[in-house]
Amino acid sequence: MIWLASRLRGFNLRRANLRWHRDPLRDGYLLAACLWCLAIGLGVIDGASDGREYYRYRLPDPYEWTDYSVHGFFYTPPIAFAVYPLTLLPWTWFAATWTGLMFAGLYGLAGRWSFLALLFPPVWWELQAANVNILIGLAAVTGLRWAPAWAFVFLTKITPGIAIAWFAFRREWRMLGIAIAVTLAIVAVSFAITPGLWYEWWASLTKNVGNNGPGYFVVPLTLPVRLLLALIVVGWGALTDRRWTVPVAVCLGMPVLWFNALAPLVAIPFLVDRPKRLVAPAFGLRGSLRLALRSLGRRGTPNPRKGPDAGEAQIAP
Numbered sequence: 001m002i003w004l005a006s007r008l009r010g011f012n013l014r015r016a017n018l019r020w021h022r023d024p025l026r027d028g029y030l031l032a033a034c035l036w037c038l039a040i041g042l043g044v045i046d047g048a049s050d051g052r053e054y055y056r057y058r059l060p061d062p063y064e065w066t067d068y069s070v071h072g073f074f075y076t077p078p079i080a081f082a083v084y085p086l087t088l089l090p091w092t093w094f095a096a097t098w099t100g101l102m103f104a105g106l107y108g109l110a111g112r113w114s115f116l117a118l119l120f121p122p123v124w125w126e127l128q129a130a131n132v133n134i135l136i137g138l139a140a141v142t143g144l145r146w147a148p149a150w151a152f153v154f155l156t157k158i159t160p161g162i163a164i165a166w167f168a169f170r171r172e173w174r175m176l177g178i179a180i181a182v183t184l185a186i187v188a189v190s191f192a193i194t195p196g197l198w199y200e201w202w203a204s205l206t207k208n209v210g211n212n213g214p215g216y217f218v219v220p221l222t223l224p225v226r227l228l229l230a231l232i233v234v235g236w237g238a239l240t241d242r243r244w245t246v247p248v249a250v251c252l253g254m255p256v257l258w259f260n261a262l263a264p265l266v267a268i269p270f271l272v273d274r275p276k277r278l279v280a281p282a283f284g285l286r287g288s289l290r291l292a293l294r295s296l297g298r299r300g301t302p303n304p305r306k307g308p309d310a311g312e313a314q315i316a317p
Contacts, residue, residue, distance in 0.1 A: 029115040033103035041096035048095035048130035055094050058087045063200040074204055075132075076155045077197040078190045098130045105134040109141065109267045117266040125260035132156050133254070137264025140250045141271070143179065144243060150179035151186055153250070159223065162230045163249035169238035219257040226252045244271040 040047040057064060057073035062080045073080065086094050103114075106127070110117040117123050126133050136153050140163055143149040147167075154161045167176035191198050230252035237245025247264040254261045 023112055025115050026112040029107065029112075032115070033100065033107075037096040037100045037103070040099055041093045043092045047128060048098050049128065051095055051098040051130035052091075054083050054098070055087050055091055059084045063197070063204045072204065072208075074201075074208070075157070076187070076190075076201055077194055078155050078186050080197070081190065095130065099127065102127050102130050102134050105138045106263075106266070108138045109134065109264070110270065113270075120263070120266050122260050122262040123266055126263040129260055131258075131260060133258075133261045133263050136160055137247050137250055137267055140246055140264070141267050144246060147175040147178035148182040151183040154183045155186065157255055159227065159255050160250040160253040162227055162253040163234050163246050165231055165249075166234050166238045166246055169235045219259065219262075221257060223255060226254075226257060241273070243273070244268040247271070 036045075036047075039045045053073055059080055062073040062077075086097055089097065106117060106123065107114045118127075123134070136156060139149045139152040140160070143153070143164070144166070150161060150164055153164075164176065164179055167173070167179070230249040233245050233252065234249035237243065237249075244267070247267045250264050251257065251262050
């Protein structure tokens with residue numbers, strides 16, 4: 001198709017410089033992700049254990065089962081609407097597509113270092129489960145520059161949105177207002193369409209308050225304690241300009257802190273600001289000495305505008 005378009009429009013591919021720049025880390029990750037998702041789609045391997053709940057409990061009745069420790073869909077109705085088109089696929093291809101979204105989210109967080117991020121156990125568990133924790137981390141990190149992304153955090157697991165206090169501590173009221181306004185707009189539109197789903201969603205949440213699931217795969221800290229810690233961490237980070245505290249606060253704010261919910265922490269190395277160098281490295285020792293001697297020489301030269309006598313007075317002591 002590209003060759004045909006170039007012939008029809010007289011387009012020169014060499015001048016366009018459309019070459020794919022090779023990057024072993026990036027290309028290896030993308031190839032492995034595609035092969036993994038293809039294997040899931042063909043039924044060679046099993047995947048998306050949590051994604052199975054999104055496939056099973058879908059519109060028109062996503063909240064028919066509300067036992068959080070076993071099964072259920074607990075995200076808001078807008079998320080149910082967003083997931084529904086994918087549930088029209090056969091199960092294996094839904095699992096492959098959903099897992100592919102997790103791989104894409106990881107690439108959004110770690111970029112070309114995504115292959116190395118797989119060595120972090122929570123990331124691997126998250127990719128096998130195909131939950132939304134990586135996407136929540138990506139939305140929060142993206143939300144530092146594009147505030148509407150926070151709507152995804154609030155519409156899925158709600159409490160990780162405690163990290164939005166970053167804007168409040170920094171007095172960035174416009175960003176905070178945009179994030180809240182977009183979220184409320186989505187809620188209002190969906191409530192006008194299907195108010196009954198919102199009541200069912202609220203009932204499913206209130207029924208499972210305090211249910212932390214099986215203890216063997218959960219960090220043993222209660223939600224109120226973790227929310228307080230998240231607020232302290234993100235407040236300190238906002239006042240000291242440490243963006244990496246945002247994914248930390250997101251993880252602390254998870255409704256249930258499963259070990260795979262720690263996956264967004266892989267974004268920390270890419271949010272740490274590098275310290276500024278005090279001496280320009282381009283000059284080196286020899287160049288710095290030359291620059292210093294040259295500046296001393298300039299200080300000792302006479303000023304032509306003030307005459308020779310005034311110029312002698314300009315010599316530095």
